[in-house]
Amino acid sequence: MSHPHPELSGPPPLPRGALRVTPLGGLGEIGRNMTVFEYGGKLLIVDCGVLFPEEAQPGVDLILPDFSAIRDRLDDVVGVVLTHAHEDHIGGVPYLLKEAPDIPLIGSKLTLALVEAKLTEHRIRPYSLQVVEGDVEQIGPFECRFVAVNHSIPDAMAVAIKTPAGTVFHTGDFKMDQLPLDDRLTDLATIAELGKAGIDLLLADSTNAEVPGFVTSEREITPVLDRVFGRAKGRIIVASFASHVHRVQQVCDVAALHGRKVALVGRSMVRNMAVARDLGYLKVPADLIIDLKEIDDLPDDKVVLMCTGSQGEPMAALSRMANRDHQVRITGDDTVILASSLIPGNENAVNRVINGLTRWGATVVHKGNAMVHVSGHAAAGELLYFFNLAKPRNFMPVHGEWRHLRAAADLAMKTGVPEDRVVIAEDGVTVDLVDGVARITGKVDAGYVYVDGSSVGSVTEASLKDRRILGDEGFVSVFVAVSADTGTIVTGPVITARGFGLDDQTLEQAKPLIVQALADAAAEGIGDTHQLQQLVRRSVGRWVSNTTRRRPMILPVVVEV
Amino acid sequence: MSHPHPELSGPPPLPRGALRVTPLGGLGEIGRNMTVFEYGGKLLIVDCGVLFPEEAQPGVDLILPDFSAIRDRLDDVVGVVLTHAHEDHIGGVPYLLKEAPDIPLIGSKLTLALVEAKLTEHRIRPYSLQVVEGDVEQIGPFECRFVAVNHSIPDAMAVAIKTPAGTVFHTGDFKMDQLPLDDRLTDLATIAELGKAGIDLLLADSTNAEVPGFVTSEREITPVLDRVFGRAKGRIIVASFASHVHRVQQVCDVAALHGRKVALVGRSMVRNMAVARDLGYLKVPADLIIDLKEIDDLPDDKVVLMCTGSQGEPMAALSRMANRDHQVRITGDDTVILASSLIPGNENAVNRVINGLTRWGATVVHKGNAMVHVSGHAAAGELLYFFNLAKPRNFMPVHGEWRHLRAAADLAMKTGVPEDRVVIAEDGVTVDLVDGVARITGKVDAGYVYVDGSSVGSVTEASLKDRRILGDEGFVSVFVAVSADTGTIVTGPVITARGFGLDDQTLEQAKPLIVQALADAAAEGIGDTHQLQQLVRRSVGRWVSNTTRRRPMILPVVVEV
Secondary structure (H helix, E strand, C coil): CCCCCCCCCCCCCCCCCEEEEEEEEECCCCCCCCCEEECCCCCEECCCCEEECCCCCCCCCEEEEECHHHHCHHEEEEEECCCCHHHHHHHHHHHHHCCCCCCCCCCHHHHHHHHHHHHHHHHCCCCCCCCCCCEEEEEEEEEEEEEECCCCCCCCCEEEEECCCEEECCCCCCEECCCCCCCCCCCHHHHHHHHHHHCEEEEECCCCCCCCCCCCCCCHHHHHHHHHHHHHCCCCCCEECCCHHHHHHHHHHHHCCCCCEEEECCCCHHHHHHHHCCCCEEEECCCCCCCHHHHHCHHHHEEHHHHCCCCCCCCHHHHHHCCCCCCCCCCCEEEEEECCCCCCCCCCHHHHHHHHHHCCCCCEEECCCCCCCCCCCCCCCCHHHHHHHHCCEEEEEEEEEEEHHHHHHHHHHHHHCCCHECCCCCEEEEEECCEEEEEEECCCCCEEEEEEEEECCCCCCHHHHCCCCCCCCCCEEEEEEECCCCCCEEEEEEEEEEECCCCCHHHHHHHHHHHHHHHHHHHHHCCCCCHHHHHHHHHHHHHHHHHHHCEEHHHHHHHHC | CCCCCCCCCCCCCCCCCCEEEEEEEEEEEEECCCCEEEECCCCEEEECEEECCCCCCCCCCCCCCHHHHHHHHHEEEEEEEEECCCHHHHCCCCHHHHHCCCCCCEHHHHHHHHHHHHHHHHCCCCCEECCCCCCEEEEEEEEEEEEECCCCCCEEEEEEEEEEEEEEEEEECCCCCCCCCCCCCHHHHHHHHHHHHHCCEEEEECCCCCCCCCCCCHHHHHHHHHHHHHHHCCEEEEECCCHHHHHHHHHHHHHHHCCEEEEEEEHEEEEEHHHHHHHCCCCCCCCCCCCCCHHCCCCCEEEEEEEEECCCCCCCCHHHHHHHCCCCCCCCEEEEHHHEEEEEEEEEEHHHHHHHHHHHCCCEEECCCCCCCCCCCCCHHHHHHHHHCCCCCCCEEEEEEHHHHHHHHHHHHHHHHHHHHCCCCCCCEEEEECEEEEEEEEEEECCCCCEEECCCCCCHHHHHHHHHHHHHHEEEEEEEECEEEEEEEEEEEEEECCCCCCCCCHHHHHHHHHHHHHHHHHCCCCHHHHHHHHHHHHHHHHHHHHHHCCCCCCEEEEEEE
């Protein structure tokens, strides 16, 4: 098992006839999935997603994969295969296409429709190639065979990529619901056939590799919803992911059974479900879905609100309802269903929403107290089935943090993959498939690229470090103007602090120290403003630390007049 | 069921012969538990804990209850009963005693010993009254009867408080392990006796009221540890709470069985276990516990490190090991056991530790993959037993967020407490027991008091709001000196930004706008520096927002020279 890789350098030239696999995201993290395949001088990309920031990345909107490893070779990119339309697989596409608008996108009907709806907002019209499961497409030197997989969004696909170097199978995100709502199973027959023919390298979704057993069928949610609907006295508010067509389908079906109308709430929910209805993925009677403003004309017990915000996003409808900051005012008769996962990192936000809703008396149903959510990722039991059919010669877990990658590797070894054919890589690590053996050969840049307001990449780790200090400690700024001739103070010091626990009056106590430091400097003939600033920083920093035992950022500005 | 209370005002005077219960912390939150009981002009306090900050309180060290409701009446306080020695029940004691050093502390032997060890660090020597279960003490007008309860620290007690207004029972934190490690059961016989005599108001720990069933016995952890120890090739590193004497006992017992020595790591672990050993709560052979520096002389498979940091605290040993920033360098032969709960809010930090350790190849065992932790709080099944024996006439859930309080209230009603005798209060709400009926009557201040470095209470919500803005957006400061006579610029503008995504060169673009704004002001005869600062703030703010779509803090300083 190759791992970990503390000191890898740039990869060697790729041997003739070999295939290089470079994950630019999704390994060591859940999100921004992106893998680059290189053969014969051409590049094929599978997925291009975003990662949502956590508290250590304050103020950041999104995190992209670093495209720098392929930036000089965008002309060699023959296409981007999109396995499905979740943000962590497609969210980076607009940013990639801004750099190279002519790269074709390859995906299923729903995947492309949802990507295109998103690109329209960025005013991009992509070149695209629609495929269905079973299709075999030659994309540059890559022969791609698309395989149906079941996931928490319809129309997801895995892809087998064949080159003279061998066959690589990339699962994308998948699970193996044996009674899926749309009867579209993960195509184990084809996977078995590919396994028999020989899968040289398997890249598999590891997200749930630590979870024992099997994911319950999506279908099992219907009777639970039915029971909750049956008991609800007033409005029912359901939150789920805006792309979870099957979940919305089940809510609509149960609503119809109980004589309730459904209003969709939230921009992405409205947009995605319009696409899904148009294309026939969401099947509802014409009069079931109503406009939000129509709910006031209906009795509470005839209404379902289907909304976003299941992750506690502060600006989404659900959080605002919990804070009584929304036109829908929660009462003790409301029933709120969080029909959703709890993405790691969102625990506090979701907990706040549940507490807020409970405080107003609402009954809150969530996966902690009822089976109103099932995961979209294969659990350990499913992965064992999958590995036994795919019989990979080499295995490389993807889509997971270290703990998940390691758990998936352990499962693969249990099914017979030899330990020396298991590659635990991380973002940026190049894995070369040479003569049927996958090995780590080097590393390219794969750091975080931050989207922050309208800027992409201009927020750096240094600015985030500053934000963390500012956010924890606040700052103290000191301004002094000194005479260019004598070095004596002309005006100031003006001391200002923000986010810091001392009042202005106490801050005044630092002034004599600054005055003294500058007087000493003048006496010694130190006139360079940069040096004076350092002196001011030091004397203020020392005083603050002694007085408060905190270390706020100190920003001294000394100018000459 | 009284709840919620959007607009309560100050409570009315307490009627003669009535008892007032005022929770100053622990309701609507997990932490800073503190309840004030008032009868006949005297106050009895039960517990005085701290709350640990979450991400919305950046940089804060601790959160205390607001003592302002009792500050003018500290002379009326007849004592502080401490139910057990967890930080969320005792952490506020040093701060309370700094205000009134002569308030006596009442608690069990271990509780007082651990509090006193802590107070020594604050250079406080308290007055204290040691009690054992079964004791009845008259403390002012309050007749207190102490009742043994089982919890995740030894020697915990509940208290029955009797006054002419009736009997109140406060559980403190508790569970009902029927085979506890120290054979000290939650004393249901006494609770039954009190229930028969009549408990007028029950305050019960609600933390686990949402969890169905029963907490597994602490004893069940031993065989799991034994299996993990049996398989471990190299060192074993166990993390748990520094006060969990029984957990440490089990680790020591299993270590001895496997011929390993135990080194304690972490200041609070070393301090608490020294106290527990001295008093006989931790029973280990004399040569079992060794010093950390002795481990180098032993083979890896003879070593156990028992350390703090189970909540992913960044400065604790475990986090530093995960980051390879500790003398103990993690290898693929190490086994790490997180024998601990996962406190809500710490998910990310703990996840980072697990991933970090896994990345270096360690085998990580945690409550997600093995039964190496059981909770210290009664689950729903236990609460039902408890309520059926205590038969409270009024019920007030404590120690929980809204969701937990509500769940505990639902359980109490299922056992027969009438809905109109259930009081869901929140911090600061006064609950008066008058003629045997508990009712919400008003509200006192019970906001957060922040401990930040050496300051208590000087960090306000406003400074935290500034920190959140600074942490998310950074700041831009602008300094300009203008002539007092003409209003023209003498020096500047000097623009500085931190934590913000624009480089200095781009920031220069804002200068002409500032110069223009000040020239316009001079032309209009605006000379007041405060007004000029507003103008600068507005012009820079507009430019920044248009350029970046972000809203950093803008700090303008205009001085006259």
